[in-house]
Amino acid sequence: MLSVKDLHFRHKGSLREVLKGISFEAHKGAITAILGPNGSGKTTLFKCISGLWSYQKGQVTVEGVPVNELSFRERARFFAIVPQDHEPPFPYSVLDVVLMGRAGYVGIFSSPDKEDYERAEEAIGLVGIEHLKNTPYTKISGGERQLALIARALAQSSPVMLLDEPTSHLDFRNQINVLKKIRQIALEKDLTVVVTLHDPNLASLFSDKILVINSGSKVAEGSPEEIITEDLIRRIYGVEVKKAFVNGQSIICPVYHKYSFRYGKEALG
Numbered sequence: 597m598l599s600v601k602d603l604h605f606r607h608k609g610s611l612r613e614v615l616k617g618i619s620f621e622a623h624k625g626a627i628t629a630i631l632g633p634n635g636s637g638k639t640t641l642f643k644c645i646s647g648l649w650s651y652q653k654g655q656v657t658v659e660g661v662p663v664n665e666l667s668f669r670e671r672a673r674f675f676a677i678v679p680q681d682h683e684p685p686f687p688y689s690v691l692d693v694v695l696m697g698r699a700g701y702v703g704i705f706s707s708p709d710k711e712d713y714e715r716a717e718e719a720i721g722l723v724g725i726e727h728l729k730n731t732p733y734t735k736i737s738g739g740e741r742q743l744a745l746i747a748r749a750l751a752q753s754s755p756v757m758l759l760d761e762p763t764s765h766l767d768f769r770n771q772i773n774v775l776k777k778i779r780q781i782a783l784e785k786d787l788t789v790v791v792t793l794h795d796p797n798l799a800s801l802f803s804d805k806i807l808v809i810n811s812g813s814k815v816a817e818g819s820p821e822e823i824i825t826e827d828l829i830r831r832i833y834g835v836e837v838k839k840a841f842v843n844g845q846s847i848i849c850p851v852y853h854k855y856s857f858r859y860g861k862e863a864l865g
């Protein structure tokens with residue numbers, strides 16, 4: 597279990613707190629989704645949780661172990677991270693990028709062994725990019741890179757996986773397939789998965805718990821059914837929506853009638 601308690605963070609030389617006392621727990625075998633407007637502090641939260649940035653106050657533990665007491669190598673074994681954007685300095689092949697997920701297992705003076713290659717190939721297969729295995733990472737699309745980074749995280753076999761907007765570059769099919777796969781793997785391998793998403797419907801469909809943050813503070817936490825309400829979406833995003841049920845699951849839809857605009861009526865004739 598990942599536990600975050602009263603996390604406060606501000607950048608060096610800045611008086612503005614970006615995280616203002618965030619607390620939550622994320623459980624094994626479950627997906628916790630973090631929703632929040634642009635600039636609300638989601639990426640900052642991930643960087644603090646994984647120990648990349650040092651927070652001023654609070655505590656992060658995994659299975660009771662304080663993360664800030666771990667070495668860089670130990671942290672790599674605890675956390676697999678899928679960042680929002682990633683630009684490698686060299687044209688590594690996709691397989692090499694995925695193999696980097698095994699760095700925590702490869703000795704400093706050693707090369708990846710048979711098991712490292714097997715894990716990397718397995719992860720590449722799980723996200724369905726076998727055909728790109730030998731292609732330079734610099735020559736694949738943004739969505740394909742996201743799939744490669746998800747494979748890298750899967751190859752890492754860490755107990756906690758942090759995914760920062762993993763679907764932002766993916767087409768509709770891949771959004772669904774990747775989130776389905778992540779959910780299936782979380783259940784099968786008993787992983788603790790925390791994912792930031794911008795789409796409340798995807799968060800509802802694929803998560804067990806939703807944490808909503810706004811301006812660096814937690815504003816709601818609970819099951820998707822109780823958290824995603826018309827009122828919350830209005831308060832957080834300033835958008836009017838209607839909640840409905842499809843296939844026994846709740847979804848929200850913006851209240852917007854495209855033909856009610858004058859331009860639209862004229863276009864209709």
Ligand SMILES: Nc1ncnc2c1ncn2[C@@H]1O[C@H](COP(=O)(O)OP(=O)(O)OP(=O)(O)O)[C@@H](O)[C@H]1O
Binds near residue numbers: 607641
């Ligand atoms: N290096 C930095 N120095 C100072 N402030 C920063 C820095 N990086 C980010 N911020 C500020 O911290 C706040 C939170 O940023 P963060 O990237 O965590 O938001 P986010 O919720 O991930 O946003 P998005 O949904 O747009 O990716 C923003 O107001 C941002 O401007």
